[in-house]
Amino acid sequence: MQVCGTQISKEYFRKRGDSNVLEAVHPCDICLEPGTLTVLCGKSGSGKSTLLNMLSGMLCPTKGTVAYDHADLYTMADADLSRFRNRSIGYIPQGRSMVAAWNVLENVMMPLTLYRERDENRAMELLERFSIAALRDQKMTKLSGGELKRAAIARALIRDPEVIFADEPTGDLDEENTRIVFGALQELAREGKTVLAVTHEEEAKAYADRVLLMESGRLM
Amino acid sequence: MKIxxxxxMVHMNLSGRLVRSITLSVLAAVMSASWFAGLILVPSVQGGLEMIQRRLGADIMVVPYAALSKKNYENEILSGSAVPAFMPAENMEKIAQIEGVSGVSSQICLGDVDTDLAREPVHLMGYDPQTDFCVTPWIGAYAPKTADAPVAVVGSRVNAQAGDTVSLLSASVFVSGKMEETGTDLDTSIYVDTRSLLRLAEQSEDTDIQRRAALAQGNQVSSILVDVAEEYDPEPVLNSINIHIKKVRAIVSGQVIGGEASSIHGVSSAILVLTMVVGCAAMAAYAVVYVLxxxxxxxxxxxxxxxxxxxxxxxxxxxxEGSILSVAGSAVSIGIMLVLLPAFLSRAGQAMNLPLPAPGAGRCAVCAVIAVGISVLAGMAGCxxxxxxxxxxxxxxxxxxx
Structure with missing residues (x-):
């Protein structure tokens, strides 16, 4: 599935210097192609996560449109957009992004449970793929940073979505786990999925099919 | 089949965070228990006051002045204590002549005796069945059925039931009725018609009882109960009695109760305010917890x-999540409150020196629904x-x- 942002920008109304408007992302065009791992690099505060969130349907742009194969994301009603995100988009948030009260299996099956579905076999398949099957009944507090991130990837893939977004997926991981995570994202791209990863890790470029750079809210 | x-999601959230779930349930429980207690207590206090007023039965009580000189008569009457003092029975006729009086009846008090019928001494009271309008209406269906043997009507704490034959002053007495509980000393009284009581007292080995019975035989009574006609205010009638009848003291029952009632209402209001404060504090805590x-x-x-x-x-x-926790917490607390209600009312009644009648199932249900409703609404508001x-x-x- 092709994801295209056309003249998308994000402004926040804040008191900063002489202006009340903070332009987090300046108007830009971006297209993500299927079968491609795109890595979006940039310093902290450059606007790369904001851009990712606008493309993933999590943050409505101030201006511009986001289209998934010509379907305009932000003209959809909340229920339709939510269902679309659930079916077509896998989102890997930064940090420890799991519901602490649930166990690993429950967290991985979250997107299915939301819509009254269960597929334990698929969940176990993913847990085995990311070598955390033995932890299926563990609470999230018992997992290491690397295991948490792998569980988050498994959750993002539970519906076999066509588009995957990863926001700083290796931010708090060691080298080995960084390699595992980027290796997995590259593999997903090889399977034909559209993948966008936001990172400031130089190492990520080695896995990328395409590298984009953001500076001060501008896509270079 | 798994849900x-x-x-x-709700199940996983509630079971996965047990401490949080229990805390919210406990807050809901405290809130509904407070409201339930307040809603039950205030009408019970009112019911208790009405019960005592009904129990006294007369608009005005006339007692010998001597009986009151060293007594706090308001407390004595409220607690149902009988005073074995006497005044001439002819006062009855004088009182009956006073404008506004529609009925008079006398009672005698022979004092306390130890019996096997109660842990504490029982008050021996005699009433006149011909003129009585206090005891007879109260006993209702328990009216004596036979005129041959002495018959008695007993207070609720006297260990005898209607139909029993008990030993009183060394004689056999048939119990024709048992009165409702009032929570006062009236519950340990035994009423026998005056003529039979005096006959029993003469045969008794108790010299105090014999002495008082001898006084009563001399056409003496302990109290005169006065019924005031509906169109008259008891206050002027009371003044007329106090002015025209010597060495007596007339008391308007309603005023006595009213005087005590205001202090009891004060206590019950304080309890109500306290329970409401606890209820509101729990609501505030609920809101804070939801914000956090x-x-x-x-x-x-x-x-x-x-x-x-x-x-x-x-x-x-x-x-x-919010509705499950607030309904569960409230339901459990109301269940516990219903089990503890008799003990709660008993303790509150002791503290206020007032009988607190247990509410009926209907009122309990209404109070429970209101208390749970408030708790659930507070929970919903937080949600x-x-x-x-x-x-x-x-x-x-x-x-x-x-």
Whole structure:
């Protein structure tokens, strides 16, 4: 599935210097192609996560449109957009992004449970793929940073979505786990999925099919 | 079959965070228990006051002045204590002549005797069946059926039932009726018609009883109960009695009760205010917990949003959790309160020196529904606040927060 942002920008109304408007992302065009791992690099505060969130349907742009194969994301009603995100988009948030009260299996099956579905076999398949099957009944507090991130990837893939977004997926991981995570994202791209990863890790470029750079809210 | 969808999420959230769930349930329980106690207590206090007024039965009580000189008569009357003092029975006729008096009846008090019928001494009271309008209406269906043997009507704490034959002053007495509980000394009184009581007292070995009976034989009575005609105010009638009848003291029953009632109402109001304060404090705590919880759970709900939950779904999860916890907490606390209600009313009654009648099942049900309703509404209000806050949050930013 092709994801295209056309003249998308994000402004926040804040008191900063002489202006009340903070332009987090300046108007830009971006297209993500299927079968491609795109890595979006940039310093902290450059606007790369904001851009990712606008493309993933999590943050409505101030201006511009986001289209998934010509379907305009932000003209959809909340229920339709939510269902679309659930079916077509896998989102890997930064940090420890799991519901602490649930166990690993429950967290991985979250997107299915939301819509009254269960597929334990698929969940176990993913847990085995990311070598955390033995932890299926563990609470999230018992997992290491690397295991948490792998569980988050498994959750993002539970519906076999066509588009995957990863926001700083290796931010708090060691080298080995960084390699595992980027290796997995590259593999997903090889399977034909559209993948966008936001990172400031130089190492990520080695896995990328395409590298984009953001500076001060501008896509270079 | 395993549950799925929002019920499954709610179940996982509630069971996965047991401490949080229990805390919220306990808050709901405290809130509904407070409201329930307040709602039950105030009408019970009113009922207790009415019960004593009904029990006294007369508009005015006339007692010998000597009986009151060293007594706090208001407390004595309220507590149902009998005073074995006497005045001429002819006072009855004089009182009957006073304008506004529609009925008079006399009672004698022979004092306390130890019996096997109660832990404490029982008060021996004689009443005149011909003129009585206090004891007879009260006993209702328990009216004596035979005129041959001495018959008695006993207070609720006297260990005898209607139909029993008991030993009183070394004689056999048939119990024709048992009065309702008042929570006062009236509960340990035994009423026998005056003629039979005096005959029993003469045969008794108790010299005090014999002496008082001898006084009563000399056409003496301990109290005169006065019924005032409906169109008259008891106050002027009372003044006329106090002015025209020597060495007596007339007391308006309503005033006596009223005087005590105001202090009892004060105590009950204080209890009501206290329970309401506890209830409101629990509501405030509930609101604070929800505000804190909103901040704590922001990331959790942002994750659900990222996974495809709509704003409506998040609201449903929040509302379902809140209603389950508040209904469960309230229901458990009301159940416990219902079990503890008799003991609670008994302790409160002792503290106020007032009989607190147990409410009927209907009133309990209404109070329970109101208390649970308030608790659930407070829970829902907290949930609505949380749902509004969560639905307005910037999920993307919430996910980036640590």
């Amino acid at each position: 799925s969808g929002i019920p499954a 919880m909103t901040a704590e759970r922001k990331k959790e709900f942002a994750l659900l949003r990222a996974a495809g939950a709509s704003g409506k779904m998040l609201s449903e999860i929040i509302m379902a 609505v606040m949380m749902a509004r806050s969560i639905s307005r949050m910037d999920a993307a930013s919430a996910l980036r927060e640590a």
